[in-house]
Amino acid sequence: MAAYTTLLVILVIVILVGIYFYFRHRARKKALTRKYGHDPSHTELYFEEYFEDIIESWDLVREDEAHRWADNMEDRLSELSSKIESLKSNKHKIDQEFEMVENRIDKLETQEEMR
Structure with missing residues (x-):
C-alpha cells in the first residue's frame, strides 16, 4: 500500500512539473512572438537565451x-x-x-x- 502511495505521489509531482514547464514554455513563446512579430526560429531562440554569454565569452563589444x-x-x-x-x-x-x-x-x- 505504501509503495502505491509513493508511486502516486511521484506521478503527481512529475505531472505538476510537466504542467509547470509547459506553461512556462508557452508564456515565453508568447512573449518572444510579441517581440519578433512571428514565431521565432531556433536560431533566434538560441541567441535570445545565450546572447549575453556569447558577448562575454567572445570578448565582444556592444x-x-x-x-x-x-x-x-x-x-x-x-x-x-x-x-x-x-x-x-x-x-x-x-x-x-x-x-x-x-x-x-x-x-x-x-x-x-x-x-
Missing part, C-alpha cells in the same frame, strides 16, 4: 559601448597629454639635479686629486 569609448577618446587623450607634460617637466628637473650632482662629484674628485 555598439553603445563602442560609441561611449569613442566619445571619451578626446578626454582620455587630453588626460594622457597632461601626464606626458608632467613627466617631461619632472624629467627636466631630474636632469638639472643630476647635472648638479655630477658637478659636485667633479669638484670632489678635483679636490681629492689636489691632495
Whole structure:
C-alpha cells in the first residue's frame, strides 16, 4: 500500500512539473512572438537565451559601448597629454639635479686629486 502511495505521489509531482514547464514554455513563446512579430526560429531562440554569454565569452563589444569609448577618446587623450607634460617637466628637473650632482662629484674628485 505504501509503495502505491509513493508511486502516486511521484506521478503527481512529475505531472505538476510537466504542467509547470509547459506553461512556462508557452508564456515565453508568447512573449518572444510579441517581440519578433512571428514565431521565432531556433536560431533566434538560441541567441535570445545565450546572447549575453556569447558577448562575454567572445570578448565582444556592444555598439553603445563602442560609441561611449569613442566619445571619451578626446578626454582620455587630453588626460594622457597632461601626464606626458608632467613627466617631461619632472624629467627636466631630474636632469638639472643630476647635472648638479655630477658637478659636485667633479669638484670632489678635483679636490681629492689636489691632495
